[in-house]
Amino acid sequence: MSFCSRCGAGKTGSACGGCGYQTFLNPRPTAGLVVLDEHDRVLLLKRARPPQAGLWELPGGFCDGWEEPVDAALREGREELGVDVVLGPFVGMYIGGYAFQGEVIPVLDCFWLATLEDPGAIVVDPEESVEWAWFPLHDPPPLAFSTMIRALQNVALAKGQR
């Protein structure tokens, strides 16, 4: 049993029996960055907080409300790395799970290739990340989210085919 977010009546399916309001379980979009350097190493951040604290991840985060994913990618890059990012080609989008407030919600993780104007100026947000490092694209450490593993595999595959 859950409760209608509009009228508060108890409900069992997607539609409220009280007011008819429909609630759909749709994935929430996120925007992430596959930042590569000139040696095809990928930039990873070590997560500072749950979920998956202590595991490595790609920079990125949730889109805010009506924010376009491409704008979220640029914003998250600036916020998490402290430098401007230059977006490259779109990598792909993947459905994953995100554990939050005691439930796992579906997310639609969208990834772009990216480069940094000034990698030497990276300053990570300590609320988000405890450290950052470059890793071989073909041999990353264990990652926090399965969608990131798939994105890196696809980028590595595309590079291998060139």
Ligand SMILES: [Zn+2]
């Ligand atoms: Zn209702």
